[in-house]
Amino acid sequence: MTTNHVWDAAGVQQAVSQIASIRPAYADILGFYGPVFAAQVNAAVDTCPEAIRMDDSLLEMKLNEGFSLIDPSAFTVDNPSAGKLLEALCRIAAAAGEKLAGVGEALNRSIIGGALVDHLFADVLDDKGRIRDFAESTDVAPDLLSLLLYLAVKPSIEAGARQLATHLSGIQEKRDSCPICGSAPILGELDPEGKLWLHCRLCWHRWLVDRIACPFCKNRDAASLEYFYSDDEPEYRVNLCGKCKRYLKVVDTRRIDRSFYPPLEQVVSIHLDMMAVEKGYVHAMGPGSPAK
Numbered sequence: 001m002t003t004n005h006v007w008d009a010a011g012v013q014q015a016v017s018q019i020a021s022i023r024p025a026y027a028d029i030l031g032f033y034g035p036v037f038a039a040q041v042n043a044a045v046d047t048c049p050e051a052i053r054m055d056d057s058l059l060e061m062k063l064n065e066g067f068s069l070i071d072p073s074a075f076t077v078d079n080p081s082a083g084k085l086l087e088a089l090c091r092i093a094a095a096a097g098e099k100l101a102g103v104g105e106a107l108n109r110s111i112i113g114g115a116l117v118d119h120l121f122a123d124v125l126d127d128k129g130r131i132r133d134f135a136e137s138t139d140v141a142p143d144l145l146s147l148l149l150y151l152a153v154k155p156s157i158e159a160g161a162r163q164l165a166t167h168l169s170g171i172q173e174k175r176d177s178c179p180i181c182g183s184a185p186i187l188g189e190l191d192p193e194g195k196l197w198l199h200c201r202l203c204w205h206r207w208l209v210d211r212i213a214c215p216f217c218k219n220r221d222a223a224s225l226e227y228f229y230s231d232d233e234p235e236y237r238v239n240l241c242g243k244c245k246r247y248l249k250v251v252d253t254r255r256i257d258r259s260f261y262p263p264l265e266q267v268v269s270i271h272l273d274m275m276a277v278e279k280g281y282v283h284a285m286g287p288g289s290p291a292k
Contacts, residue, residue: 011261018259026267040154047082049077052074066175069179071181077153092104124149124150124153131146131149160203165205183200184200190250195208234255
C-alpha cells in the first residue's frame with residue numbers, strides 16, 4: 001500500500017515561495033496557483049465526503065486481477081465544502097485575469113442560484129455534458145470552467161483516494177493507469193532511492209512502476225527509450241517512448257533542495273510538455289493535455 005503526504009497551508013506556501021525565487025518567469029501562473037493551492041489544503045481540513053462503498057467480492061476480484069478499484073464517477077463530493085472552496089477560487093480567479101474572472105462571475109451566479117453548482121461538481125466526475133451546456137449558456141470557456149470546478153472538488157477526490165488506498169497491495173503497482181480510479185498519470189517522480197512513481201491526474205494517488213520500461217506500452221527496448229532535460233533545470237526530465245510516442249514528465253527529487261509538492265511541479269513545468277509535443281510525442285492524457 002502507498003500513501004500520499006498530507007500537506008498544510010504553510011508547507012504549500014513555502015513550496016510556492018521556493019519555486020517563485022528560482023522560476024521568476026512563472027510569477028503570473030504562481031500568482032493564481034499559489035493562492036489556489038493554499039485554499040485547497042485549508043479546505044481539505046474540513047472536507048469529509050461520504051465514504052465510498054464497495055462490495056467485498058467485487059473488491060477482492062479487482063485486487064486479485066489488478067484492476068483499478070473504481071471508476072472516477074464513484075468518487076463522492078462534499079458539496080458544501082466544495083461550494084465554499086469554489087467561492088474562494090472565484091475570488092482568486094477574479095484577480096487573475098479577464099478570462100478567469102468571467103468564469104468566476106458565472107460560477108458565482110450559479111452558487112447564488114442554488115443546486116446547479118452541485119450538478120456541475122458531479123460532471124467533473126461523470127462527464128455527462130453539464131459543464132459543456134453551462135459553458136455554452138453563459139458564454140464562458142469550457143476548459144477554464146472545468147478547471148475551476150475540478151480545483152474545487154479536488155480535496156474531496158483526494159480524500160476518497162486516501163480511503164481506497166488502504167485496500168491496495170503490491171499487485172496494483174506497475175500499472176499504466178491509476179490503481180484507484182484508472183485515470184492517466186500526469187507526472188512522474190524519482191524518489192531518493194531512484195524508484196519511479198506516477199501521480200494520477202485526477203486523484204493524485206501515487207504508485208510505483210518499472211523505471212526501465214515505458215509505463216504505457218511496457219516497451220523495454222533501450223534503443224527506442226530516451227529522455228531529454230535542460231542543464232538549467234537538471235531536476236526535470238521528460239521520458240520519451242519511440243514505440244507508443246507518449247511521454248512522461250519526471251521530477252528527480254534527488255536533484256532538488258526544496259519542498260516537493262507535485263501539483264506545483266506540474267504547473268511550473270508546462271514548458272516541458274510543449275517541448276515534448278513539438279518533438280511529436282503525446283501526453284498519456286491525450287492531445288491538448290496536460291491540465292489541472
